[in-house]
Amino acid sequence: MDILEEIKKILAEILDIENNIITPETYLIRELGAESIDLLELAIAINSVFNIDVNDDEIFLRKLRDYITEAEQQNKNILQYLAKKLPFLSRKRLEEIIADLEGGPTLKVKDLISYIDFQINNFTVLSVVDV
């Protein structure tokens, strides 16, 4: 299953937009104007289409700024702290996010893809272990 194509279909339906304007680099909130109710619908659709558990706070990076504050308060390295809290995002992506914070909500389509990919692979690994 092509995760990006499925995400584009879901977003196009929820936000009533053409799916050809959606790329991995598209910002969900800044560019597409997704609101909290849209994100709820998105989480439910992702759960249903990909058959994975979805934690809304994680997939939509809702606690990102809280994590950064926590790292600062505890004098920890922000990048390492975020890598622990958001293990589905690559170091490169976390660096991008940190550099992009002033622009507003940083969530991009590619973050959803990373989360889904991580959940699917995680589930597969667990299944193998179970067997």
Add this chain to the structure above:
Amino acid sequence: MKFTGNRALILGGSCDLAITLARRMIEAELFPILTYRNEKGRKYISENLEDCQKKYSSLYLEFCNRDSIDSLLHQTGDDIAFMVDFVQGNFESLVASADMEDVFSYFAENISFRTEIVKRVARIMMKNKRGRLIYISSAAAKRPNPGQGFYAAAKLASEAIYKNLGLELGGHGITTVTLRPGYIDSGRGRKFIQDHSKEVIDKVPIKRALTKKEVVEAILFYLSNSAAGFNATEISMDGGQVNLWTSWKK
């Protein structure tokens, strides 16, 4: 009455009202799924619906055991059109003398746990793009007697959860109604009514308690298509009790 959907989850399914509702749902060709929290509850449902085999199911759910939600929803699957919530733990204590351990666990069970199941059922209903939830509150939410502060607080908090769900998801076909019955000649209320018949008559303008049948018919109506316009609201069904008390105070 016409209904959009068939399967109805009834939380707190082993109380008399729930069983009366289940029976009435079966007559209306709905499929009730009643929850019970222990073996006694399971047996009670089974004995009282013995003549309705295969027209209902009963499943375990204990308010305080989060794993039981997983198990319940795994068994119900994604086909839930309605939910009626009768669950309410009983906890009477004066505020200034309450045991705080009891207070914490009471609110965890009756508010936090309820929120979790409401959230999860709402997400299932969103997949189906429709759903109707009825929360059975109480006239005591609005007008508690001394000793009912925690009960009323839990009821009002739960009402707020249901109300907001209806506000947030009404546009997605998920709607909610809270019903606040007064004295009902059933279950826990029956003994109180028998012991305090004069008080009931004095407090209730219609001079009697509600019958189970009246309450169940009202619930069924609010689940039906005819009541689709009611959403995110609380409806008193108390024979005028709360308003009579209000006028006295004025």
